[in-house]
Amino acid sequence: MSGIAGVILAGGKATRMGGGDKGLRELGGTRLIDHVITRLAPQCDRLAINANGAPERFAEFALPVLPDSMPDHPGPLAGVLAGLDWAAAEGIDTIVTAAADTPFFPADLVARLRAAAGLEGLALAGSRDAEGKLWRHPTFGLWPVALRGDLRAALEGGLRKIVLWTDAHQAGLAEFPAQPFDPFFNVNRPEDLTEAAHLLEAL
Template sequence: MISPTDVTGVILAGGRGRRMGGQDKGWLMLDGRPLVEHALLRLAPQVGGLVVSANRHLERYRGLGVPIVTDPLPDYPGPLAGALGAMRLVATPWMLLAPVDMPWLPLETCERLARARDEADIAVAHDGERLQPLVALIRTSLRDDLAAWLADGGGKVVHWYARHRWCEIDFSDLGPRFANLNTPQDHVRAESGARGGKGDES
């Protein structure tokens, strides 16, 4: 098994938020707190340390008291650029990616991915309906390969995963916990309690 102290949680908050009207989703409010705080609360019990990948409102993110990394490549090249920035910072052999807009991420995500990965270097959650490529346990020694792949123009997350030993891990029993807030309509439904079982600690 992988110890939680061997894992750094990486919250991906560096996107453009195009489907949310260009808003920085980390600072959208839900149930009295911003989404980035929800993400920190979900990840903190699972890992040995935390990092937030962000590209806007950096001083505000720094006020959270955790390390902040920015994309090492220009023009918002995608979530794997944020992952690479974190890989270059962290000292742990593993990192757990999680998007900032998934406020009900299961508290056993890291443990289940680690337990079920077998010999894979990347373990990715599947919610029973679809793969969740940004909920993934990744070996940080892959940083050089990721840097080279991005420099060559690679972008799609699952295409990079396919270069390595990777596996899907079944979370179908917790599928609703992977609901994320991509659009203003998602946000409204979440605020009305229609999307995520608020108060469920699983």
């Protein structure tokens, strides 16, 4: 088997939301992670969730739950590595990641990332703010399984910042329009959930 798998990154501690699983908080009567699954599933051959702690809390989704393989919650790169290890075992050659707290990401995310992939098959998503500055969104990326050994070594060596690793591997950048709002808007704080509700109503 080959193809592409989607991995939803839900392994964070959600400290600015008071803890717990951000992805299980409701937005418009539907949980954030449901919004993410609805957007990502049509773009991939299969899905998995990267999350730490008791996997039973995600049982109803009937998706593989992948804990970090690195100790002490070293950040999103550990979730990427968990996804790559799972994909390798499943015979899948590429994964795409999406954050569990970002309910409006583009419906053409995967296609655009694949078109923008760099020489080693990596790509990140990006968008511009109101001042025109381009921001990368490193939890939204295309990751080849072939690089998982290199990523593991980098994490074991103390690397935590995603873009330092992706820059070293010449990752491409897929820029997405940020109008009428940034599709990578994410819910970090309670007030972000309120803003997301207003955005959902406007769609």
